[in-house]
Amino acid sequence: MGRYSAWEIIKQGLTGNKGWERAWRDPEPKARYDAIVVGGGGHGLATAYYLAKEHGIRNVAVLEKGWLGGGNAGRNTTIVRSNYMIPGNTEFYEFSLKIWENLSQDLNYNVMMSQRGQIVLFHSPAGRDAAARRLNIMRLNGIDGELLDREQVMKMVPHLDYSENARFHILGAAYQPRAGTARHDAVNWGFARAADQLGVDIIQNCEVTGFLHDATGAAIGVQTTRGEIRAGKIGVAVAGHSNRVAQMAGVGRLPIEAHALQAFVSEAVKPHLDYVIAFGGIGHFYISQSDKGGMVYGGDLDMYNNYAQRGMLPVVHDVHECVMQVMPSLGRARLLRSWGGIMDMSMDGSPIIDKSPVEGLYLNCGWCYGGFKATPASGFCFAHLIAKDEPHPAGAGLRLDRFRHGAMIDEKGAGATAWHH
Numbered sequence: 001m002g003r004y005s006a007w008e009i010i011k012q013g014l015t016g017n018k019g020w021e022r023a024w025r026d027p028e029p030k031a032r033y034d035a036i037v038v039g040g041g042g043h044g045l046a047t048a049y050y051l052a053k054e055h056g057i058r059n060v061a062v063l064e065k066g067w068l069g070g071g072n073a074g075r076n077t078t079i080v081r082s083n084y085m086i087p088g089n090t091e092f093y094e095f096s097l098k099i100w101e102n103l104s105q106d107l108n109y110n111v112m113m114s115q116r117g118q119i120v121l122f123h124s125p126a127g128r129d130a131a132a133r134r135l136n137i138m139r140l141n142g143i144d145g146e147l148l149d150r151e152q153v154m155k156m157v158p159h160l161d162y163s164e165n166a167r168f169h170i171l172g173a174a175y176q177p178r179a180g181t182a183r184h185d186a187v188n189w190g191f192a193r194a195a196d197q198l199g200v201d202i203i204q205n206c207e208v209t210g211f212l213h214d215a216t217g218a219a220i221g222v223q224t225t226r227g228e229i230r231a232g233k234i235g236v237a238v239a240g241h242s243n244r245v246a247q248m249a250g251v252g253r254l255p256i257e258a259h260a261l262q263a264f265v266s267e268a269v270k271p272h273l274d275y276v277i278a279f280g281g282i283g284h285f286y287i288s289q290s291d292k293g294g295m296v297y298g299g300d301l302d303m304y305n306n307y308a309q310r311g312m313l314p315v316v317h318d319v320h321e322c323v324m325q326v327m328p329s330l331g332r333a334r335l336l337r338s339w340g341g342i343m344d345m346s347m348d349g350s351p352i353i354d355k356s357p358v359e360g361l362y363l364n365c366g367w368c369y370g371g372f373k374a375t376p377a378s379g380f381c382f383a384h385l386i387a388k389d390e391p392h393p394a395g396a397g398l399r400l401d402r403f404r405h406g407a408m409i410d411e412k413g414a415g416a417t418a419w420h421h
């Protein structure tokens with residue numbers, strides 16, 4: 001399969017676009033692989049890609065029960081940022097943002113990374129203090145960030161509600177210029193294509209329904225809807241289904257709950273918003289404009305445990321109240337689409353990339369709302385762990401046993417309450 005290039009586009013354009021090949025193969029599963037990755041979301045695909053590219057482990061299969069991008073990888077609001085302040089998260093998410101900055105070139109696939117900047121509004125003096133503290137910690141760690149006062153925000157985004165009687169009075173914002181958005185489908189397809197080119201088998205419609213163990217209890221393969229597949233090592237990256245798969249594998253219950261999170265897209269409007277806008281603390285809301293013109297936005301979780309890829313009406317109301325309170329200019333835009341994804345909410349709001357208690361089985365989970373931005377670093381660090389049996393330095397803090405030892409990475413300071421993260 002050839003490389004994508006400007007020359008190839010011209011050549012195909014002149015010959016009726018008939019020569020494009022499949023982006024990745026559709027192979028039958030083999031009886032045995034050196035490594036299997038369960039879950040064909042962004043994280044699973046990135047893991048397979050980096051196993052092949054960084055570690056030369058190419059006899060790898062990604063097993064996906066549905067289609068690539070049918071999970072959260074194709075359902076998120078596409079925000080990419082690294083404004084974290086707790087050790088464990090700080091170095092990991094900045095490592096990820098650095099990979100994002102060159103990802104299109106590396107994959108030879110345009111992931112439409114747009115570093116348009118993220119503006120996180122605050123509405124109270126306490127909110128300003130919290131933003132300043134976060135920005136100071138970020139800057140001490142070499143991460144970009146600026147504190148904006150009200151006038152600066154007004155200049156950058158003039159059409160927010162700055163009126164005196166605004167419900168959420170805007171006092172200023174924390175700004176990360178290098179943050180932005182990327183195209184979620186392109187990220188999945190780019191990793192899939194690049195992994196396939198290195199020899200990885202991407203097997204869709206292949207649900208893992210059980211695990212094979214040897215006499216010592218080590219995991220040596222999986223049962224699937226397409227037969228048994230054996231493997232030297234098995235990585236699990238199934239996001240909202242982590243607990244179900246972990247229990248199937250004999251790991252037991254993980255410190256994770258499944259909750260639905262909804263996303264909304266308006267009809268296309270003319271260029272209206274040059275930044276990602278967000279706020280938390282008073283409500284929870286984030287919005288950006290897609291390249292097609294739709295306003296893409298979301299808010300809080302549905303606050304009950306759920307495995308449905310759709311959401312409930314009170315959250316729809318709540319999110320649209322946030323739209324009206326912050327950007328009343330969108331009041332007459334029509335809602336075009338909405339959907340839900342299943343979040344793997346960990347008890348401290350931070351992820352897990354670690355060996356499991358079952359020999360040969362590795363865990364990648366607990367991504368909560370924020371796993372899209374983590375996709376490249378998650379794959380990079382998980383591949384490192386699977387290949388070398390030791391953590392990559394950027395992901396070394398994301399251990400499973402922190403919940404046993406109490407060494408939480410509680411970015412939000414919300415305690416062990418999954419739905420507050």
Ligand SMILES: Cc1cc2nc3c(=O)[nH]c(=O)nc-3n(C[C@H](O)[C@H](O)[C@H](O)COP(=O)(O)OP(=O)(O)OC[C@H]3O[C@@H](n4cnc5c(N)ncnc54)[C@H](O)[C@@H]3O)c2cc1C
Pocket residue numbers: 038039040041042043044063064065066067068069070071072073074075076077078079080206207208209237238239240241245261262263298339340341342343367368369370371372373374
């Ligand atoms: C509405 C919404 C908005 C979001 N917004 C953002 C955002 O703006 N920024 C951000 O950083 N993050 C965001 N996220 C979070 C982010 O999308 C996820 O954390 C991340 O995508 C999870 O990793 P993944 O891509 O591998 O998951 P998924 O794409 O869910 O991949 C897991 C895959 O495993 C498969 N699977 C499950 N069980 C099995 C099985 N038994 N056998 C085989 N396959 C199986 C599933 O079908 C699925 O395809 C958002 C999520 C949602 C839903």
